[in-house]
Amino acid sequence: MSDTFRISISLALGLSWCLWVAWLWWKKRPLIAVNGGQRIVVYASQTGNAQTNAALHQTKLANAIVLPLNKLKTQHLTLADEIHFHLSTYGDGEAPDNGRGFLKLLNQVSQDIIEKIQFSVTAYGDSRYPKFCAFGKEVHQSLLKKGATSLADIRLVDANNAQSTENDPSTFTDVVITEITHLNPKSQSPGLYRLTLKAEQLTWQAGDLLDILPPEGQGYSIARTYSIASASSHLLDESLVTLLVRLHITANGEFGLSSGFLTQQCQVGTSIKVKVRPNPSCQLTTEKHPLLLIGAGSGLAGLLGHIEQRALLNNCGPIWLVYGEREPGHDEHLSTQLNKWVQSQVIQHFDKAFSRQETQAKYVQQVLLANASMVKSFIGEQGDIYVCGSLSGMGEAVNTTLEQILGSTALNTLIQQGRYHRDLY
Incomplete structure (x- = not known):
């Protein structure tokens, strides 16, 4: 083996090692505001309203970036000059899926970092619900309690207001x-x-x-x-x-x-x-991965769009549809079309659950629990879960059941990865 060849091999190995180290750094790089003194606009949004308004706010600020709340890290809190929160409230006073972990993060951040934060909160909600803007109010109060400086009074935006833009x-x-x-x-x-x-x-x-x-x-x-x-x-x-x-x-x-x-x-x-x-949290980034669709009643609507989507495309991932209604025979909506999709293998698995049948009542969460091992294998490392229907009852029960089957850590990982989609009302 010549010296020239040995040198070439050494250079190639050295270059490969450098590229490998660079790739690891890039993969694990801290998600920080690029420059100290930067403004950050963050949003927690379930249906896209807070996200849309956050993007509009960003355009009015110099040197600003926009992030979903679940991407806001300690490094952002350390470096940002100002943080402007656009926060929706979901369900019975809950945080939207992409904001669930923020208050836990806030409790882990040191006092000296929080005391340097200057912030504003715009909270979105619906005054027909008793816990109007509850999540936005909770974030605002938590930041104040920990010593952060509010740039303005909290702004409450009521969807149940005819004067709303x-x-x-x-x-x-x-x-x-x-x-x-x-x-x-x-x-x-x-x-x-x-x-x-x-x-x-x-x-x-x-x-x-x-x-x-x-x-x-x-x-x-x-x-x-x-x-x-x-x-x-x-x-x-x-x-x-x-x-x-x-x-x-x-x-x-x-x-x-x-x-x-x-x-x-x-x-x-x-x-x-x-x-x-637009409802980004319920849009899929790919049609190639398995898709578990869960819904009840009029929640079939949000599921139909994704089924039809895959029916019109080629080489899509499998669909498993779990759908609940009240009476068999009288509440089997659009059965002709759904059965055609089953026969054409657009839908690979179709389970129905009826709460008012002659035999024992069945609900979608019971179907999931009875097929727990199949749920885990179907979702695997790439699958998406999409739930549509009433939050009270079905939506809450399904979430509890998925936590039981997958574990809360795995379910939170799905949320962080944008693979758990909920269109609940």
């Missing part, structure tokens, strides 16, 4: 209803309706939401939000938005304002005002 009619688009179908006319359950809207002016992704603004004649002008039950608009030959709307009936027998308007007053040909609400 979110309800400005000029930001909505007129679309036409092309179909209204009562899906469970013989059921004792409240009516579930499929609405199809001709919406050539709109673009959306599977997982996004649609805000609908009823006319002021309905007694209010506050938008109501529905899960889009269609694949991404760029995949469709026709720009048709599909919704599933449950008719809400109040204790005194009156129809819900929005659901009553859409299902009892609107007709084919009626024009309504709508606006797409």
